[in-house]
Structure formats: C-alpha cells, structure tokens
Amino acid sequence: MRTCLHKSTTLFFACLIMVLLSTSCNSDSSDTTKKEDVALQSITVTSDGHSITVGEQIQFTATGTYSDSTTSDITSSVQLTSSDTRVASIESSGLATALTAGTTTITATSGSCKSAL
Numbered sequence: 114m115r116t117c118l119h120k121s122t123t124l125f126f127a128c129l130i131m132v133l134l135s136t137s138c139n140s141d142s143s144d145t146t147k148k149e150d151v152a153l154q155s156i157t158v159t160s161d162g163h164s165i166t167v168g169e170q171i172q173f174t175a176t177g178t179y180s181d182s183t184t185s186d187i188t189s190s191v192q193l194t195s196s197d198t199r200v201a202s203i204e205s206s207g208l209a210t211a212l213t214a215g216t217t218t219i220t221a222t223s224g225s226c227k228s229a230l
Contacts, residue, residue, distance in 0.1 A: 151180050155228070157178070158230035159174050166211060169210070170211075174207055175188045175207065188221075191223045193207060194220050195209065195219055199212060201217045218230070
C-alpha cells in the first residue's frame with residue numbers, strides 16, 4: 114500500500130512509501146488485554162487512504178490478532194510512531210498529519226508485537 118503526497122504547481126510533495134509488515138509475537142507475551150488466557154499474536158496496520166498532501170490527515174488502524182484467532186481494533190492501546198516526525202505526526206488515535214514532503218513509516222507496537230505501514 115502506498116500513501117503519496119502529490120506534486121502541485123506551487124508546492125512540491127513526495128511519496129510516502131508504506132510497506133505492510135505483520136509480525137508474530139511471543140505467545141508468552143504480557144499483551145493479554147482481550148482475555149486472560151488469550152495472547153496478542155500479531156498486529157496489522159492499515160490506512161483509510163492512499164494520497165494526502167501537506168496539512169491533510171489520514172487515519173491509521175491497528176488490528177490485533179489473538180491466539181484464539183479473533184481480531185480486534187487495538188489502535189488506542191498500541192504505541193504509534195512516525196519514523197520521520199518532520200514528515201508526519203501521528204496521534205494515539207491513529208490520525209496522522211502530513212507536515213512536509215518526504216517519506217515516513219507508521220509503526221504500531223504493543224509489547225513484543227510490532228507492525229509498520
């Protein structure tokens with residue numbers, strides 16, 4: 114999935130290349146926010162759009178997959194970060210704002226689980 118900043122006649126924007134990475138977590142992780150006997154196994158990060166320009170916002174969502182194969186929106190309970198905070202900021206709600214032209218990766222982390230888009 115790609116999120117791009119478009120070039121206009123007065124402002125120049127570059128692509129935000131986003132690669133979906135979903136990784137497994139240790140089953141003995143302390144990430145058991147769903148049920149006592151169910152552990153968070155992986156996180157998947159998605160966004161609601163592909164193109165934004167400087168000043169615009171895009172929503173990211175972190176979805177957790179648990180050891181019992183259920184899934185849940187865990188956006189508000191993960192740590193969300195931007196690899197380049199000069200390019201984009203990200204709020205705990207998953208709302209990212211393009212600050213300047215460039216490339217960044219949005220990462221969601223919970224315990225030993227990490228995923229980036």
